Amino acid sequence: MSFSLIILGSSSAVPTSDRFPPAHLLNVDERFYLIDCGEGVQIQLRRFGIRFGRISHIFISHLHGDHVFGLFGLLSSFSLMGRSSDLHIYGPQTLEDLLNAHFSFFNQERKYSVTFHKLTAKTRKRIFEDERITVDAFPLRHSTQCYGFLFREKEKLRNILKEAISRYKIPIRVMMAIKQGEDFIDDSGKIIPNEELTVPPPRPRAFAYCSDTMYFPALARMVKDVDLLYHEATFLKKDQKLARETMHSTAYDAAITALNAHARHLVIGHFSTRYKTTEGFVKEATDVFPDVSEAVDGYRYLVEQNGNLVVEPCREKK
Amino acid sequence: MSFSLIILGSSSAVPTSDRFPPAHLLNVDERFYLIDCGEGVQIQLRRFGIRFGRISHIFISHLHGDHVFGLFGLLSSFSLMGRSSDLHIYGPQTLEDLLNAHFSFFNQERKYSVTFHKLTAKTRKRIFEDERITVDAFPLRHSTQCYGFLFREKEKLRNILKEAISRYKIPIRVMMAIKQGEDFIDDSGKIIPNEELTVPPPRPRAFAYCSDTMYFPALARMVKDVDLLYHEATFLKKDQKLARETMHSTAYDAAITALNAHARHLVIGHFSTRYKTTEGFVKEATDVFPDVSEAVDGYRYLVEQNGNLVVEPCREKK
Numbered sequence: 001m002s003f004s005l006i007i008l009g010s011s012s013a014v015p016t017s018d019r020f021p022p023a024h025l026l027n028v029d030e031r032f033y034l035i036d037c038g039e040g041v042q043i044q045l046r047r048f049g050i051r052f053g054r055i056s057h058i059f060i061s062h063l064h065g066d067h068v069f070g071l072f073g074l075l076s077s078f079s080l081m082g083r084s085s086d087l088h089i090y091g092p093q094t095l096e097d098l099l100n101a102h103f104s105f106f107n108q109e110r111k112y113s114v115t116f117h118k119l120t121a122k123t124r125k126r127i128f129e130d131e132r133i134t135v136d137a138f139p140l141r142h143s144t145q146c147y148g149f150l151f152r153e154k155e156k157l158r159n160i161l162k163e164a165i166s167r168y169k170i171p172i173r174v175m176m177a178i179k180q181g182e183d184f185i186d187d188s189g190k191i192i193p194n195e196e197l198t199v200p201p202p203r204p205r206a207f208a209y210c211s212d213t214m215y216f217p218a219l220a221r222m223v224k225d226v227d228l229l230y231h232e233a234t235f236l237k238k239d240q241k242l243a244r245e246t247m248h249s250t251a252y253d254a255a256i257t258a259l260n261a262h263a264r265h266l267v268i269g270h271f272s273t274r275y276k277t278t279e280g281f282v283k284e285a286t287d288v289f290p291d292v293s294e295a296v297d298g299y300r301y302l303v304e305q306n307g308n309l310v311v312e313p314c315r316e317k318k
Numbered sequence: 319m320s321f322s323l324i325i326l327g328s329s330s331a332v333p334t335s336d337r338f339p340p341a342h343l344l345n346v347d348e349r350f351y352l353i354d355c356g357e358g359v360q361i362q363l364r365r366f367g368i369r370f371g372r373i374s375h376i377f378i379s380h381l382h383g384d385h386v387f388g389l390f391g392l393l394s395s396f397s398l399m400g401r402s403s404d405l406h407i408y409g410p411q412t413l414e415d416l417l418n419a420h421f422s423f424f425n426q427e428r429k430y431s432v433t434f435h436k437l438t439a440k441t442r443k444r445i446f447e448d449e450r451i452t453v454d455a456f457p458l459r460h461s462t463q464c465y466g467f468l469f470r471e472k473e474k475l476r477n478i479l480k481e482a483i484s485r486y487k488i489p490i491r492v493m494m495a496i497k498q499g500e501d502f503i504d505d506s507g508k509i510i511p512n513e514e515l516t517v518p519p520p521r522p523r524a525f526a527y528c529s530d531t532m533y534f535p536a537l538a539r540m541v542k543d544v545d546l547l548y549h550e551a552t553f554l555k556k557d558q559k560l561a562r563e564t565m566h567s568t569a570y571d572a573a574i575t576a577l578n579a580h581a582r583h584l585v586i587g588h589f590s591t592r593y594k595t596t597e598g599f600v601k602e603a604t605d606v607f608p609d610v611s612e613a614v615d616g617y618r619y620l621v622e623q624n625g626n627l628v629v630e631p632c633r634e635k636k
Binding site for chain 2 (some may be wrong): 015101
């Protein structure tokens with residue numbers, strides 16, 4: 001089952017010639033969870049050949065324009081492309097007001113329902129769950145109400161060994177119970193312990209998204225033990241004062257949080273345009289935390305079943 | 319003096335992997351007039367190295383999302399980049415309401431003033447004038463209040479021949495009068511006719527923008543004799559019924575209007591995504607009108623002083 005983050009936009013508030021405003025897709029087995037929705041997100045989806053219909057859940061961290069201006073065009077295109085399936089949007093209350101204002105200005109015919117889920121929690125809280133993943137939201141510290149998101153695969157069932165099936169002649173009707181951890185009693189009444197029949201399922205993978213936020217120590221607890229941590233790094237440490245004033249993080253801050261969270265891999269993005277190159281960011285973070293990747297538009301950050309990270313460009317559609 | 323159209327977005331309502339939503343820049347001697355403002359316009363400006371500060375006038379044809387969703391991000395980036403110079407926005411009344419709603423949602427500090435100019439005219443009307451150009455708006459026929467725009471260079475002064483200056487010893491103090499068409503009286507009292515002293519100025523160039531609209535014969539009169547006509551061509555003639563229903567044009571319609579307007583060059587864009595390729599559009603239009611170019615994102619359509627058209631890609635900033 002695939003578990004990968006696709007970066008659609010890695011700039012901070014002002015885009016550059018090669019970085020779109022913040023937008024990110026988590027691909028869990030070809031279901032796409034859209035996290036923030038910067039201007040041009042639908043163009044990026046087109047560019048990387050991602051089918052709009054695969055997105056049913058959109059998570060908006062906060063109501064600063066660079067994280068939300070792509071939502072209007074996307075919702076409009078959903079309509080024009082004939083979407084009928086439900087859409088769920090998660091965000092602060094202001095987002096619902098904005099959406100309602102938007103719908104009343106552009107009274108486009110819409111054949112799909114939009115359900116808005118208001119984020120209010122003061123601590124980490126479950127906001128979504130399906131058969132594959134859970135999503136928690138947790139408050140960040142920014143100049144406006146802002147949330148991070150934690151995506152975690154659900155624990156899977158144990159895998160029955162093929163050789164055990166033939167050796168013990170395990171009938172299909174008991175297989176689910178064995179996958180759930182039960183022992184097997186054969187025709188002679190002998191108990192075969194579950195450990196002899198199965199191997200544990202792959203470890204559930206987790207991804208956390210933290211943007212925008214200033215550094216605060218408690219954040220590491222919210223995102224503890226994730227395989228992949230996306231953390232904003234708007235500034236370099238030399239501009240720490242500016243980071244504090246604007247309630248953003250430095251690359252160093254992001255790395256400290258990754259270190260304290262015992263994250264496996266860190267991806268940093270949301271770079272300020274004040275820096276001519278982004279070279280300094282990864283260097284600064286790597287001094288603190290060993291496994292740092294730079295967010296690049298159109299790149300996929302794939303967490304393998306064993307927890308390893310594979311970084312590769314998505315294929316562009318032409 | 320340069321006079322060129324730059325296509326920033328050439329899709330219709332839904333963008334494709336290589337066509338952004340509608341946005342166009344008219345470059346008159348390095349002053350940029352932005353015409354419609356589809357999602358991602360600021361990204362395209364960045365990509366083609368166009369300085370945001372060169373834009374002081376934005377013309378919005380109508381309030382369908384694909385023509386306006388890029389405005390919010392652009393206005394926000396103007397603020398973040400420290401703009402202080404005045405901005406003028408032209409559009410239907412609903413646009414002012416939308417802008418006010420937007421400003422109240424995103425109460426970003428703004429150090430530049432925005433002056434809104436409401437378009438209401440039922441016929442062609444002057445809406446802007448500076449020392450170089452005039453801009454007229456005229457009503458189009460679409461499913462919502464919609465305007466086209468006519469940009470025309472102002473008549474320039476006549477050019478005094480260098481050889482005349484030396485032959486007749488023309489003093490500087492009378493040169494302006496001669497450039498304005500007056501004759502010259504030399505020291506002996508002899509009248510030298512203006513025609514012997516000057517050559518006429520280059521012909522003023524004109525550009526008209528028509529999107530979105532259904533075909534109507536009177537449109538050709540509004541855009542009569544323009545050097546460059548941008549006209550939407552959402553559909554092919556075989557889908558004429560659909561064009562009428564949605565109040566859009568076919569490539570054939572665009573060409574007929576160009577022909578009846580005695581335009582020099584026609585650029586067509588706003589292609590529907592229902593067609594796999596755009597090849598049929600130029601072919602259909604060229605059967606009617608000889609000089610047709612396809613709108614391509616990132617291409618410049620330069621009208622030379624003699625009226626000839628040069629089509630070339632803009633250099634991308636990397």
